[in-house]
Amino acid sequence: MKSEADSRGHFGEYGGRFVPETLTTALDQLEEAYARIAFSDEFRSELDGLLHSYAGRPTPLYCARSLSSDLGATVYLKREDLAHTGAHKINNVLGQCLLARYMGKTRVIAETGAGQHGVATATSCALMGLQCEVYMGEHDTQRQALNLFRMELLGARVHTVSSGSRTLKDATNEAMRDWVTNVRTTYYCIGSVMGPHPYPTLVRDFQRVIGLETRRQILDLEGRIPDVLMACVGGGSNAMGLFHPFLDDDGVRMIGVEAAGEGLDSGRHGAAIGAGVPGVLHGMRSLLLSDDDGQIFPAHSISAGLDYPSVGPEHAYLAGIGRAEYVSATDEEALDAFVYLSRAEGIIPALESAHAIAHARKFVPSLPKDALVVINLSGRGDKDAPLVRELLAARRSEKH
């Protein structure tokens, strides 16, 4: 099967371009520039060079022995946590910032939740001499304070957004408003496979490197492709990057793990596929958390990167046709998995990635012993350490 959007960016009933008229021309220009520049030899070799010598690609595919023996199947971790800046976000951002430079844009804006996309954007802008401004919800500037400081250190200006739920959704609203206002000079570097066409396609293409490397590495190591791929899903970029190069391999199961927050029944979660309805937000038609009047209700997750009420349209499409499965893990399960992986493998995962580990702990034991599983470890957990320390201390005092 080929999962490709139509010429207007529709994946089945999802995707498209739902934006104020002011942005239409800019999106046309981006689409044209992307098609013309991003596949040229000059661009490709410059980007490949940066991914290799600057971002540290290829990232290792690590055979997690304790995890494997504990869960009863062969489990590999794709180590995106070892990419420069500590998450997969850099893959997309180096591509987009390079594109911005080729397009002659001098100012780059971004939205960020966990701050990983903001840090990656600030990093790439520092590298390429671009002016960088990042929008971040006030709630996230508090729970991801380290990343706020990193962005500032890298020379970016961070705008704290205090409207709405003060998280990624509201940061995205503000970034869109900035873009509507400054569209002539500004490149909007979207951080996941979401937003208006062509972003979901463009971000996916830049993240496909994860799956392409995985394919090569697992063939080298095991002589066959995996039975199961797993990744956490916020907007869905690390998951899409891993899944997409395997979509034509019918035998490969793909499992996206959304944030169940305090439980899908609690109404406090980020599971747009698990519990959402079709709707329009942030320039795309997708699944989203919306009430019967069409108002968006705030998402919730322990992890800022999954705390988003919608999801990339290609995931909504893959869920609809049944090519990929989507499940969820709660805040508590993610916290447990955060500690579990640290102890079992000596790898401290991002709270986002811990959702994928949490589901693996429940799911992998049900697989045959000879099953081959690849989990995308989308980022490292340093940014979450202060929050996790607080949460663990609170747990201990509850027990006493």
Added chain:
Amino acid sequence: MGRLGERLAALRERGEGALIPFVTAGDPDLETTEALIPALVDAGADAVEIGVPFSDPLGDGPTIQRASERALRSGTSLRRVLELVKNLRPRVDVPLVLMGYANCLYTMGEENFAIAAQSAGVDGIIVVDLPPEEGESLFAAVRGRDIDPVLLAAPTTTSERLARLARETRGFLYCVALTGVTGARGTLDLGIEETVKRVRASSDVPVCVGFGVSKPEHAARIAEFADGVVVGSALIDRIAAAPSPTAAVDAAAEFVASLKAPLRASGGAAAIR
């Protein structure tokens, strides 16, 4: 031709500029809006844009964001806005146009919305985040119920696309006066005159200009080259600053009268023809 087209044609005939105030329904509550709209019409409004509040209004600046928050807090929903229009309809003979975001309309369902809007007496809709490429089926549904889908054009719109928008819009073409979100601005961006001229080059459709307009001088200047003027944030700022609902209605009516006055004498767009 719908009520909107007829009204703008009659004004053009008389050489008079149209004044179209925008208010967010339910800000601070629907009772106030129900008193406000007839007062705006008495003060000289030629049509009224009624904002349907949305939780994530990404085309709006702080004034309308706040207005939407107040409206949602008071329990305003699309269904209740349609009830408001139904209640107003016998008392108000100017065109009433709903302005909002796609998600609210889609959530009600295209056909359900079109039926409900027609029975309430809605004359037109403006959907901020729905360009014609994506709006095809919704716009067809409302056109089938004699409701005009009004399209927006921006300073960044190419001439080729402007011609298409002018051809496909109904009622009027809404030209956004600036590159940016809604919100009162101290000065008028005169680049808009060039945008309107580009529309005129290919089309006779009435053109109204909005976003950023905040003073009678702005309205007068716009009426020199366009059919009408939309004023939103500057009006809502006055409503929000008033000490009571009655004072808000009075302040809004007074402001609308001051904006309309220079349009009566302007000669309007007909003068440039």
